[in-house]
Amino acid sequence: MASTVFEKIWQAHRVLDLGGATALIAIDRVLLHERTGGVALQSLAAAGRAVACPEQAFATMDHVVDTRPGRTDVTTMPTGTAFITATREAANAAGIRLFDLGDPGQGIVHVLSPEQGIVLPGLTLVCPDSHTCSQGALGALAWGIGSTEAEHALATMTLRIDKPKMMRITIEGALAPGVTAKDLALHLLATFGASGAKGHVVEYDGPAVRALDVEGRLTLCNMATEFAAFSAIISADEVVFDYLAGRPFAPAGAAWDVAVAHWRSLHSDADAVFDVDYTVDAREVRPMVTWGTSPQHAVPLTGAVPAHAEIAARDTAEAHGRALDYMGLAAATPMIGLPIDAAFIGSCTNSRLSDLRRAAAILAGRHVADGVRAICVPGSSQVKAAAEAEGLDRIFVAAGFEWRESGCSMCFFAGGESFGAQERVISSTNRNFESRQGPGTRSHLASPETVAASALAGHIADPRDWAAA
Numbered sequence: 001m002a003s004t005v006f007e008k009i010w011q012a013h014r015v016l017d018l019g020g021a022t023a024l025i026a027i028d029r030v031l032l033h034e035r036t037g038g039v040a041l042q043s044l045a046a047a048g049r050a051v052a053c054p055e056q057a058f059a060t061m062d063h064v065v066d067t068r069p070g071r072t073d074v075t076t077m078p079t080g081t082a083f084i085t086a087t088r089e090a091a092n093a094a095g096i097r098l099f100d101l102g103d104p105g106q107g108i109v110h111v112l113s114p115e116q117g118i119v120l121p122g123l124t125l126v127c128p129d130s131h132t133c134s135q136g137a138l139g140a141l142a143w144g145i146g147s148t149e150a151e152h153a154l155a156t157m158t159l160r161i162d163k164p165k166m167m168r169i170t171i172e173g174a175l176a177p178g179v180t181a182k183d184l185a186l187h188l189l190a191t192f193g194a195s196g197a198k199g200h201v202v203e204y205d206g207p208a209v210r211a212l213d214v215e216g217r218l219t220l221c222n223m224a225t226e227f228a229a230f231s232a233i234i235s236a237d238e239v240v241f242d243y244l245a246g247r248p249f250a251p252a253g254a255a256w257d258v259a260v261a262h263w264r265s266l267h268s269d270a271d272a273v274f275d276v277d278y279t280v281d282a283r284e285v286r287p288m289v290t291w292g293t294s295p296q297h298a299v300p301l302t303g304a305v306p307a308h309a310e311i312a313a314r315d316t317a318e319a320h321g322r323a324l325d326y327m328g329l330a331a332a333t334p335m336i337g338l339p340i341d342a343a344f345i346g347s348c349t350n351s352r353l354s355d356l357r358r359a360a361a362i363l364a365g366r367h368v369a370d371g372v373r374a375i376c377v378p379g380s381s382q383v384k385a386a387a388e389a390e391g392l393d394r395i396f397v398a399a400g401f402e403w404r405e406s407g408c409s410m411c412f413f414a415g416g417e418s419f420g421a422q423e424r425v426i427s428s429t430n431r432n433f434e435s436r437q438g439p440g441t442r443s444h445l446a447s448p449e450t451v452a453a454s455a456l457a458g459h460i461a462d463p464r465d466w467a468a469a
């Protein structure tokens with residue numbers, strides 16, 4: 001019978017049917033970070049249970065770590081130290097590979113996993129973090145879980161799962177020059193809404209998706225959780241195999257050839273049936289930015305804040321009014337020209353080397369506008385080192401950006417650093433919820449190049465007007 005790539009992975013990992021659509025699924029990788037993963041490890045140890053397969057579990061420090069140069073366990077986050085030390089002790093006691101502060105492999109969990117070759121096509125991978133869906137970009141079934149489920153996965157390498165439904169989004173045609181994977185993700189959120197993929201695994205396919213490199217695919221899949229999806233997946237192809245070859249935890253030698261031969265079979269059959277099947281024209285996607293407090297509140301950069309009537313299908317008048325109040329905006333205000341206080345390039349959405357390169361190409365030889373605080377936080381220590389090796393740090397610093405150590409940083413407010421109340425921030429991150437980047441902070445989501453152009457202009461700006469000099 002014709003199957004989707006999701007079904008192929010599901011069938012290969014089904015240990016037991018548990019009635020209805022529920023099954024016990026074998027888990028190949030468990031990833032942990034210090035904000036939620038340490039708790040799972042500690043609780044497991046307290047219950048007297050061992051980590052079943054320590055070599056298949058990995059931990060990192062990313063969420064509550066300081067990202068200022070010279071960081072230590074105790075800087076920045078008032079409550080961070082306890083999470084860091086507890087995770088370190090628990091990971092070491094369990095014999096798990098920990099990408100600790102100071103480790104050259106440290107980074108945001110969804111950045112370091114592909115970089116290390118931990119996530120591979122056809123694997124099941126879980127992490128107590130909602131953006132685990134990013135890693136479906138490499139053809140794995142990767143999804144976010146809670147800490148209690150993480151405990152179960154660590155103890156048994158299985159999880160009880162209600163089978164999600166399947167959605168395919170085929171992106172036909174090609175993205176126009178200057179239109180990025182982030183713009184595509186925001187376009188899809190604006191088109192289908194923040195609950196548009198609820199309960200589904202979204203398979204992205206089509207020529208515009210195949211044309212993305214692995215980093216662009218990671219950006220696209222990253223925002224599937226903003227879409228309420230169970231996860232996202234892009235079946236692996238030569239682009240992924242080339243990316244993975246030689247990575248530390250990827251198979252090597254004869255095992256590599258066997259793996260690639262298997263991975264080539266992991267795509268949806270031509271006549272596979274999806275519960276929902278959408279087609280989107282890539283040529284309709286323009287550079288995007290959000291105006292409100294949900295990722296679905298996205299409009300083309302050249303557009304304006306919508307009136308309620310334009311979004312009435314999804315937001316009540318009250319929700320629309322509340323978003324406008326929070327953001328300090330009025331309907332019909334053009335997005336381009338909105339003055340900003342800060343610009344942030346970072347997060348598991350858009351802080352990989354290609355993101356930093358594209359932003360640096362705009363910043364080179366220029367300086368951010370007076371009064372704008374601009375920050376760049378590489379997604380991993382490896383991204384940081386690679387960027388420095390090609391001089392990108394010097395471009396960012398000369399342009400007036402702070403150049404940071406890797407971590408989640410001001411993607412989300414964890415009680416440490418934040419932008420100020422009512423400050424308007426243009427940000428390459430994935431969530432613009434109220435107070436996401438600090439109490440009262442107003443976040444506008446966009447691509448790294450839009451963040452860079454806006455930092456230079458001092459207001460939301462179109463990167464196509466700031467193409468490399």
Ligand SMILES: CC(C)[C@H](C(=O)O)[C@@H](O)C(=O)O
Nearest residue numbers: 035036063128129130131412
């Ligand atoms: C703290 C963590 C559990 C959370 C998540 O699950 O996604 C964070 O990474 C986020 O982006 O909001």
Ligand code: SF4
Nearest residue numbers: 131347348408411412
């Ligand atoms: S970078 Fe942001 S979205 Fe990604 S895992 Fe960290 S806090 Fe979550």
